[in-house]
Amino acid sequence: MSGTSEGTGSAADSIRSATTERHQAVPVMPSAPTRTESELRDYRAAFNAAHLAMAVVDRSGHVVAANAALAGLLGTEPQALVEQAAADLVDLGAEARTWQAYQEVLRGRQARLRCTRRLKHPDGHSLWTEVTLGPVPGTRDVLLSVADISDRRDLQARLRHLQMHDPVTRLPNRALFFERLSAALEASSYEQGGTGRIGLCYLDLDGFKAVNDTLGHRVGDRLLTAVAARLTQCAHQSGYGRTGGHLVARLGGDEFALLVEDSTGTEQLADLAQSVLAAVQEPFDLAGQRLSVSASIGVVERAAAGTSATGLMQAADTTLYWAKADGKARWTLFDPERNAHRMTRQALTSTLRPAVERGEFELEYQPLVDLESGAVRGVEALVRWNHPQFGMLTPNRFIGIAEEDGSIVQLGRWVLRTACRQARRWQIEQPSDSPVFVSVNVAVRQVWDSDLVGDVAEILAETGLAPQLLQLELTESAVMGSAGRPLQALQALSDMGVRIAIDDFGTGYSNLAYLSRLPVSVLKLDGSFVRGFRYEEGTHPNPADETIVEALVQLAHRLGLTVTAECVETAGQAARLRRVGCDTGQGWLYSRAVAPELIAEMIGTRPGA
Numbered sequence: 001m002s003g004t005s006e007g008t009g010s011a012a013d014s015i016r017s018a019t020t021e022r023h024q025a026v027p028v029m030p031s032a033p034t035r036t037e038s039e040l041r042d043y044r045a046a047f048n049a050a051h052l053a054m055a056v057v058d059r060s061g062h063v064v065a066a067n068a069a070l071a072g073l074l075g076t077e078p079q080a081l082v083e084q085a086a087a088d089l090v091d092l093g094a095e096a097r098t099w100q101a102y103q104e105v106l107r108g109r110q111a112r113l114r115c116t117r118r119l120k121h122p123d124g125h126s127l128w129t130e131v132t133l134g135p136v137p138g139t140r141d142v143l144l145s146v147a148d149i150s151d152r153r154d155l156q157a158r159l160r161h162l163q164m165h166d167p168v169t170r171l172p173n174r175a176l177f178f179e180r181l182s183a184a185l186e187a188s189s190y191e192q193g194g195t196g197r198i199g200l201c202y203l204d205l206d207g208f209k210a211v212n213d214t215l216g217h218r219v220g221d222r223l224l225t226a227v228a229a230r231l232t233q234c235a236h237q238s239g240y241g242r243t244g245g246h247l248v249a250r251l252g253g254d255e256f257a258l259l260v261e262d263s264t265g266t267e268q269l270a271d272l273a274q275s276v277l278a279a280v281q282e283p284f285d286l287a288g289q290r291l292s293v294s295a296s297i298g299v300v301e302r303a304a305a306g307t308s309a310t311g312l313m314q315a316a317d318t319t320l321y322w323a324k325a326d327g328k329a330r331w332t333l334f335d336p337e338r339n340a341h342r343m344t345r346q347a348l349t350s351t352l353r354p355a356v357e358r359g360e361f362e363l364e365y366q367p368l369v370d371l372e373s374g375a376v377r378g379v380e381a382l383v384r385w386n387h388p389q390f391g392m393l394t395p396n397r398f399i400g401i402a403e404e405d406g407s408i409v410q411l412g413r414w415v416l417r418t419a420c421r422q423a424r425r426w427q428i429e430q431p432s433d434s435p436v437f438v439s440v441n442v443a444v445r446q447v448w449d450s451d452l453v454g455d456v457a458e459i460l461a462e463t464g465l466a467p468q469l470l471q472l473e474l475t476e477s478a479v480m481g482s483a484g485r486p487l488q489a490l491q492a493l494s495d496m497g498v499r500i501a502i503d504d505f506g507t508g509y510s511n512l513a514y515l516s517r518l519p520v521s522v523l524k525l526d527g528s529f530v531r532g533f534r535y536e537e538g539t540h541p542n543p544a545d546e547t548i549v550e551a552l553v554q555l556a557h558r559l560g561l562t563v564t565a566e567c568v569e570t571a572g573q574a575a576r577l578r579r580v581g582c583d584t585g586q587g588w589l590y591s592r593a594v595a596p597e598l599i600a601e602m603i604g605t606r607p608g609a
Contacts, residue, residue, distance in 0.1 A: 048078075053146040056136065057086045059106050063144075070146060073129075075122035086144050090131050091117050105133050105142055116149070128153040166250040168221050169228035177249035177257055181309045184261045199263035199301040201273050202316035203231070205280070206294045206328045208254035215289065222286045223293070224254065230279040231256055238272050257316075260301075266333060269301045273331035281329070294329035296320060301334075318342065344390065348398055351387075353407045356414055360386050363418050364593035367607055368439065368564060368586050371578040374606035378437040378471065380586065381419035382593045383411070399443070408443045409450045416440050416455065420463040420470060422596050426603060427469075433604040439471040439501065447486045453493055467497030471522065475503050487518070494519030501564070506552070515559055523556050525549065525582070527567025533576045550580040557581065 047054065053070035055063050066081040074081070074089060087093050092102045092115075104110035113133040120126050127150045136143050164176035172180070184198055205227065212220040231248045235258055247259045258276065263269060280295045298319030300312060315334050323332040355361065365379040385393040402408035423438035446452050460467055472493065490500055501522035506529055532545030549565075556563045565577045568587030577585060590607040591598075 053148075055081065055086060055089075055144045057106075057133070057142050057144050059108075059140050059142075061086055061102075061106055063089070064141060070144075073121075073127075073146060073148060074119075090129070090144070090146060091119065092131070102133065105135075108135065108140075111135070169225050169250050171228050171232070171256075172249040174249070174251045177251060177259065178309055180247075181259060181312070184259065185304050185307055185309060185312075194262040195264060196304055197263045197265070197301065198304045198307065198312070199260035199266075199269040199272075200299070200312060200316050201258040201260075201269065201276060201331070202298040202300070202313075202320045203256045203258070203276065203280075203295050204297075204320055204324070205254040206296055206324075208293070211291065211293070215291075219286060219289060219291075223284060223291060224250070226284050226286065227256070227280060227293075230282075231258060231276060234258075234272065234275050234279050238268075238275065263301055266299075266301045269299050270331070270333065273297045273299050277329075277331055296323035296328050297331035298323055299331055299333045315339065345401065347389070348387070348393075349401050349405060352398060352402055352405070353410065355385065355387070356407070356410050360388070361411065361414065362386060363415065363422070363596070365422075365438075365596060365599045366586060366593040367591050367599065367602055368584045369590045369607055371565075371574060371582055371585050375434075376436055376599075376602050376605070376607060377584055378439055379423075379599055380439040380473070380593075381415060381422075381441075383415050395441075403443050403445050406445065406449060408445050412443060412446045413450070413455055413459075417459045417463070420459050420465045423469055424463045424465045426596075426600055427465075429600065430603055435466075435469055436603060437469040437471050437499070438465075439473055441473045441503065444474065444486065447489050453489050453496070456493060456498060457496065468499065471499040471501050473501045473503040473524065491519045494521070504566075515555075515561070520561060522562050522564060523552070524564045524566055524586075525552065527587075530565050530567045530569075530573055530577070530587075533573040546576060546580060549577070549582070553581045 047065075048067050050067055051069055053067065053073045055066040055070050058064050063081050063084050063086055066078045068078055071078040071081060081089065087099070087102060093099045094117075098113075098115050101110060101113050101115075105113045111134065113131075115131050117129050117131050118126055119129055127148055130147045130149050132145045132147075133142050135141075164173060164179075165171065166173045205223075208220065208223070211223060228248070228250060235248050247261070249257050249259070251257050258272065260269060260272065277295060277297060280293060284291045284293070298316045298321070300315045300319060302312075302315075318339055319332050319334045322335075322338070323330050326332060362384050363381050364384055365381055367376045368378040368380060369375065370377050383395055383399075385398055387393050399408070402411050419438045419440050423436065427435045442452065456470070456472075459465075460470065474490075494500055499521045500519055501524055502520055503524050504526045505523045506526045529545060529549050533549075553563050562583040563581075564584045564586060565573075565582050566586050568574055568577065568585040568589045570589060573587075574585055574589060591602065
């Protein structure tokens with residue numbers, strides 16, 4: 001229904017002669033000249049012959065006169081409409097707003113009313129009409145006109161269908177899907193005994209681009225159409241949805257969505273996702289071309305209240321990404337905890353670079369202890385991020401991010417400078433003790449994306465630290481795969497006097513042939529070897545662990561390398577490592593990573609003794 005100031009033309013005032021059967025005198029407009037009987041007959045004839053369905057209605061709402069067009073529209077005779085309530089003829093009482101506006105027109109308080117009504121013809125078919133009411137000038141009556149707009153509505157419906165459906169698969173497109181989704185999330189949708197929950201399966205075909213690239217877009221379109229048919233079949237067999245119809249949509253490319261209104265829980269969505277997965281994986285026969293594809297599906301199910309269409313789709317998109325990342329050809333359920341971790345990671349990514357400039361990072365140091373004497377020989381610098389929102393973060397929370405976005409170069413340079421400055425400070429403050437070396441972790445990207453050799457030389461000169469008191473740690477996989485520029489950089493650093501250590505040795509390539517060709521001076525045994533040295537109640541250590549470690553230590557010593565054992569937690573582990581000839585140990589037995597002032601107290605003492 002829509003109210004409007006528009007109405008029928010000025011010819012309406014001329015049909016008042018049709019009211020003479022009920023009124024003794026026909027009122028005229030004060031300024032209008034008196035109509036002749038001939039003119040009145042002409043106007044009456046025009047009223048009766050008009051193709052537009054019309055009726056004159058008095059102020060009580062009853063029909064005074066109706067023309068043949070209105071009678072034909074309603075399947076009756078004109079005289080049969082006289083004295084009938086006009087509102088009943090065109091269903092003006094179906095809506096409160098329309099009824100109130102109609103009463104205002106009858107009372108002369110509103111000039112016009114225009115609304116759309118669906119009427120039922122006596123022969124059973126329905127038709128859409130546009131109903132208009134306006135005053136008859138010079139009288140107290142109103143003119144009712146009814147235009148059949150069924151053809152226009154059908155055309156609009158066909159155009160809307162074309163606009164809101166995918167031309168390839170004939171499924172609802174993105175626009176219609178979001179329209180339905182938004183409607184489903186309205187609170188009023190669940191007032192009639194629904195579950196108040198909503199579910200979504202967001203699907204993407206695995207490797208669809210390869211089909212288009214190798215077989216052409218025509219075959220690709222046939223595949224999409226076939227997939228759409230299977231998804232629709234799965235939706236119908238599942239029997240979900242209150243409103244019926246296709247709840248399957250193609251959102252674009254090879255992405256599809258299945259919307260479940262009034263879902264009963266995650267089990268229902270999981271069953272639907274599993275059936276869709278199985279249906280898609282069945283081979284397709286496309287005009288003699290047999291294809292096998294798979295799909296990845298993100299599944300979200302939650303209460304509709306408090307959920308927005310944007311939020312639901314973001315969750316579905318994230319979950320679809322997880323399904324792809326986890327190996328494809330599977331469905332994955334949305335996990336709020338995993339999503340929180342992802343959001344945290346995104347927040348860290350956006351703030352990592354400026355955090356270095358804001359001074360949010362700090363270093364802690366863990367001692368490297370001589371297993372024979374118990375003295376502190378060196379320390380490993382471990383970076384911490386004192387994040388203003390998430391608190392103190394350990395390296396495993398942000399180093400990977402820094403390596404991905406390249407900020408590891410800036411951060412690594414800061415760590416190197418801070419650690420060297422601190423090592424030199426200890427040396428100056430405690431001149432009577434043997435100076436300790438500082439070990440700094442270096443990412444491969446620092447070697448590739450920066451002048452690491454130049455940075456080290458500059459920082460050593462700036463801080464006054466001797467090169468032999470600096471140790472750089474790289475992971476085994478990074479060092480063993482070194483070639484070209486990385487290998488040249490390592491060699492230059494070694495020639496400078498800096499010690500190169502392989503971190504977590506024994507967990508990567510373990511290509512022993514590299515050890516004779518790389519400028520490495522230290523092997524740091526991964527903690528997994530050391531854990532096997534631990535005696536626990538009711539168990540005995542595996543003798544193979546000790547044999548392997550002893551062999552690695554002997555090999556390293558023959559190559560002129562020293563060996564550091566990580567994750568030393570008990571005196572028993574330390575004793576066995578000392579027995580097989582390991583040089584230094586690092587772990588909680590001696591100390592956790594601590595502030596630099598606590599390291600100063602350990603220098604010249606025996607931590608853990």
